[in-house]
Amino acid sequence: MAEAKVESMVTKALNAAWVRPFLFLIFIVVAWDFAIRIFKIPAYQIPAPADVVAVLFNDWPELLRQAWPTTYATILGFLLSAAFGIPVAMLIAGSRTIESYIYPLLVFSQSVPKVAIAPLFVVWFGFGIIPKVIAAFLLGFFPVVVSAVQGFKSVDLDMIDLARAMQGSRFQVFCAVNLPHAMPAIFSGLKVSVTLAVVGAVVGEFVGSNSGLGYVMQRSIGTFDLPTMFAALVILALLGVILFWIVDRIERLVIPWHVSRREEIVFAS
Amino acid sequence: MQPVTKVTADQPGAHLRLVSDRTDTGKPGIKLKGVSKTYRSRDGDVPSLQPLDFHINQGEFFVVVGPSGCGKSTLLKMISGLLPPSTGEILVEGEQVTKPHGNVGIVFQNALLLPWRSILSNVMLPIDMKRLPRAKYLARAQQLLKLVGLEGFEKKLPWQLSGGMQQRASICRALVHDPKIMLMDEPFGALDAMTRERMNVELSRIQRETGKTVLLITHSIPEAVFLADRVLVMTERPGAIAAIYDVPLPRPRSLDVMADPIFTELVQRIRKHFFTQGALD
Numbered sequence: 001m002a003e004a005k006v007e008s009m010v011t012k013a014l015n016a017a018w019v020r021p022f023l024f025l026i027f028i029v030v031a032w033d034f035a036i037r038i039f040k041i042p043a044y045q046i047p048a049p050a051d052v053v054a055v056l057f058n059d060w061p062e063l064l065r066q067a068w069p070t071t072y073a074t075i076l077g078f079l080l081s082a083a084f085g086i087p088v089a090m091l092i093a094g095s096r097t098i099e100s101y102i103y104p105l106l107v108f109s110q111s112v113p114k115v116a117i118a119p120l121f122v123v124w125f126g127f128g129i130i131p132k133v134i135a136a137f138l139l140g141f142f143p144v145v146v147s148a149v150q151g152f153k154s155v156d157l158d159m160i161d162l163a164r165a166m167q168g169s170r171f172q173v174f175c176a177v178n179l180p181h182a183m184p185a186i187f188s189g190l191k192v193s194v195t196l197a198v199v200g201a202v203v204g205e206f207v208g209s210n211s212g213l214g215y216v217m218q219r220s221i222g223t224f225d226l227p228t229m230f231a232a233l234v235i236l237a238l239l240g241v242i243l244f245w246i247v248d249r250i251e252r253l254v255i256p257w258h259v260s261r262r263e264e265i266v267f268a269s
Numbered sequence: 270m271q272p273v274t275k276v277t278a279d280q281p282g283a284h285l286r287l288v289s290d291r292t293d294t295g296k297p298g299i300k301l302k303g304v305s306k307t308y309r310s311r312d313g314d315v316p317s318l319q320p321l322d323f324h325i326n327q328g329e330f331f332v333v334v335g336p337s338g339c340g341k342s343t344l345l346k347m348i349s350g351l352l353p354p355s356t357g358e359i360l361v362e363g364e365q366v367t368k369p370h371g372n373v374g375i376v377f378q379n380a381l382l383l384p385w386r387s388i389l390s391n392v393m394l395p396i397d398m399k400r401l402p403r404a405k406y407l408a409r410a411q412q413l414l415k416l417v418g419l420e421g422f423e424k425k426l427p428w429q430l431s432g433g434m435q436q437r438a439s440i441c442r443a444l445v446h447d448p449k450i451m452l453m454d455e456p457f458g459a460l461d462a463m464t465r466e467r468m469n470v471e472l473s474r475i476q477r478e479t480g481k482t483v484l485l486i487t488h489s490i491p492e493a494v495f496l497a498d499r500v501l502v503m504t505e506r507p508g509a510i511a512a513i514y515d516v517p518l519p520r521p522r523s524l525d526v527m528a529d530p531i532f533t534e535l536v537q538r539i540r541k542h543f544f545t546q547g548a549l550d
Contacts, residue, residue, distance in 0.1 A: 156379070156381060158377045158379065158381055159381045159383075161346065161349075161351050161375075162375055162377070162381060163394070163398055164351060164369055165349045165350065165351055165369050165371070165373060165375055166369075166371055166394070166395040166398035166399055166446070167369050167370070167371040167398060167399050168397075168398035168399075172397075172398060173398070176383075176394070176397060176398070177383065180383070180385050181383075255385070257384050257385040257426055258384075
């Protein structure tokens, strides 16, 4: 009896959403450690997990201090890409003329490698936070626009006719129909955007900065201090996960009615 | 409502007259004078509707049947003021239509309920759009939901309801601002055959209880005859009037009416229009 109870608790714990990726992570770390031991990979090529953990443990005040500018630049860049991306998408979806002028250029600009032009921002704006924010913004901007345009355009035209036949003004119809309808698409764009913004901020730090996790990585590679570099990577990944999670939480609050959330509503009611 | 054509036993062939002799009662309803529509496209002008002249009396149940693409939906959009006619004029309640006038309730083939609004809130959409006092119409919305048998579903989200129930809610939405006219574009086309029959009986009842003027578009000839006071048969594109038939069946009608000789005769008669045209889809 007691055994069965323990067993059910174990299965319950196994089924918790966060446990599975965590277990997989442990598996990867163990495999990593074994691979280094078995193939005798030297520490200057790949550090052992224990060394990385040691750095994380010993240098965490310094790493945390360096994580702050990166986080700051990421969030600023992400907010900018949302603040510009959504209105631009509205314009593109709202007017054929604007779409024909802007959209092809937008796609074209997206093919320009941001890493290659990032040094330009350093030339223009110096070694401060601005080049990082711009790099984060440029990487995060495009997915927001593409998803939001698709969201705004996929409204059922009969629905618009219906609302207009009730003498709704263009603005009223937009707020009551188009905008809520586009929300799920906008959020999927924002989720892609927030993770890309992290990449953008790090790219900005690579090319010219004296602070941030990108700068830490750049510096530690120069001195073959791979454990530190990997520690910075771990923190970067964590940063991406946390920001993604925050956007996901906001999405749940804003569009609880969406198809992907239906199961939860049924359970809640 | 229509004292002119109460067809009785001494006029057995009245419903087979090609053009209804039901005269304009003079009461405001819908009136079309030489209304046509031509779409501009890259390949030149595409005529969608040939000039149409007909009237729909107040409180009448008027059904339009026709093959796909004969411009039925264009007609509906023009009457609601969403689309200007190329020629002619449309009068709704005696006033010429130039822009959306809000005096119509529209029901489409899909219920088109907003998934983020509750059923009650969906029904209230026209009130929000027209900026009418919410408090005043809330009771009416609840009353309408009761009328269509959706009492107790006010707080549900649309996806929690079946297709038939969703369509009932969209009928409530079309009625909540108390328009004189209801425009319905194949309202039950997406429902299964059994639900569809039941909805037809319900719609008949709702129309009688609310006294609205209804213009309904359908592909189904039996449905048209079952619901209508008059049936307008349209030709293929560009659409024109092939015939207007009276339906002299008494109301209220139950599904048994479909076995009535007048019903079957009329259905056959209308079907012939499409077979001689060679298109029925």
